[in-house]
Amino acid sequence: MAGTLAEKVWNDHLVRRGTDGEPDLLYIDLHLLHEVTSPQAFEGLRLAGRQVRRTDLTMATEDHNTPTLDIDLPIADLTSRTQIQTLRNNAKEFGVRIHSLGDADQGIVHQVGPQLGLTQPGMTVVCGDSHTSTHGAFGGLAFGIGTSEVEHVLATQTLPLQPFKTMAINVVGELHPGTTSKDIILAIIAKIGTGGGQGYVLEYRGEAIRKLSMEARMTICNMSIEAGARAGMIAPDQTTFDYIQGRPHAPEGADWDAAVEYWKTLKSDDDAVFDVEIELNASDLEPFITWGTNPGQGLPLSATVPVPEEIADEGERIAAERAIEYMGLTPGAPLRDIKVDTVFMGSCTNGRIEDLRSIAKVIKGKHKADDVRVLVVPASARVRLQAEAEGLDRIFQDFGAEWRNAGCSMCLGMNPDQLAPGERSASTSNRNFEGRQGKGGRTHLVSPLVAAATAIRGTLSSISDLVADGDEEFRDIDMATLDGTPLAPLDPNVLVQV
């Protein structure tokens, strides 16, 4: 029978089919842990006298609370320190692999899995974090879970789940230079709304998606949750295989051949039926930004701040009024005139090596706008090392940016990297909720290229603004390689076993 990619992966993990309204029981291939949502799950195991069933399918890292400065000193915030110490203790007690602060493989959990080659096509991946959808870029079923479910997976390596509906998102056409996969996903969310994906697994398809690098695909799947979807996925292809091959946990020898043979079967059949299909033309896209306080409140950068009176739907009008007030904007004013205080470059959405390279290419030899704080936080310590090996850290520092250690950082402000009340940011992260980056902080979600141009000009800007400014140096940049082109991945040269 014809099936979608999501259905195939689901069926391949079916331990037991539920009957009479009982959920299906699915096997989980990889369980990732971090310090915030795991302590009570381990406590639950302890109270019930249970063990971690498969420590060899489980891995922990520290990301949400970790500072990005002075990481060799004791963590100043006592609550953060306690959460991190608790994770370390639990990992030790239960025999779970952990990459702690100061370790080269510490970093945001959704970067660490892929960079180690642990995230592979056709897998089920879970983590107590909604952005687990990132891993779906490899063609697996990956989704965030609650603390009880974390405990359930630790104890049984399975999860009882009700089947999802499927939605195909066909992205046709070709991205213009200066637009990125971030613009694709922001446009999709603006189109279907923050609840548009509720109950669905999204599958991103079409020529524009096929041309994207692995990291650009991760950006798209990462934000599936912002459309309310349970998960997002992209069928694996040669780009996927090339990214995985040679990484520490990639299959080798005969296993590699068997894996690739299996991975090639992982695509929706031509006659598979999706519950919903929508289409987007990448050629129509220009850089996209959010103006409001949810990721669905986005517009092309050339647009103006919405005028609430012109919004027909009452609910949307009230939401827009409230958002405009919170964000301190003027209805009808050009988005390009909005001045920012801080530019945050990082997160599990856009803190990868390709993101840093594309930003560095734009800002090289320039200096940031006065009065703008620029924070660069690599997604993982390994990404930071790679960037330093390529000399990107110098480019950022010469630009006037702060070059930080890895973690979630200002994306959610659980560590000291926060916005002050009223402070406005252009951020390459994924959520612009009220107070997300700090109490009273105002967030505009942007692509790495918009972040770079904004840091140079001080107002929300795109690459085309730099060109219009007549920047001679900038004319030398090969626009085609700015994004969407597969660049060399992290150097997986030497393996060590510990």
Added chain:
Amino acid sequence: MEKFTTHTGVGVPLRRSNVDTDQIIPAVYLKRVTRTGFEDALFAAWRGDESFVLNQPAYTRGSVLVAGPDFGTGSSREHAVWALKDYGFKAVLSPRFADIFRGNSGKQGLLAAQVAQEDIELLWKILETKPGTEVTVDLENRVATADDVVVPFQVDDYTRWRLMEGLDDIGLTLQHESEITEFEASRPSHKPRTLPAKHLPSVTIEAARPVS
């Protein structure tokens, strides 16, 4: 999880509707790393008020909460259920529960029993007239009794069965452990494992310092 068939305990009349999860337990308590000890956080904002029902001696040791409609709306935090359980509540009676809260309750062995609004009013009257009156919640027959008043309640068959068998989700899944083991035996060898750990050589990470 303990089996739940019948429970008898002091009934607490909570004459409020839309008791959301922020009222049940404020966000500030979510930073804790333990799963127990949330009893002090339950209804934290109201506990400072002397007239609040749980501050009245007759109700302090209550274990059956009788609340207004739309109990447990808001966030998905499981801490709301933990706080109720840690305080000593075994059952919450309400005309309507938020979906996620009801789901979380079932997972943690707290009975969320749906009772018609007029029956809630009846129970409130009894509990307020005679503070300290015990309520018996009979899950087998799906009825709650206070004095001579017997009211029916609803709970879905699957949740009722799980509570009566004392099966949490994990216990339930482990009933199928042989099927899990069988599935594991059939997993292809190319699937990755986190152990033994493989990674690139360890490198010292230089700590970034504040810019002056």
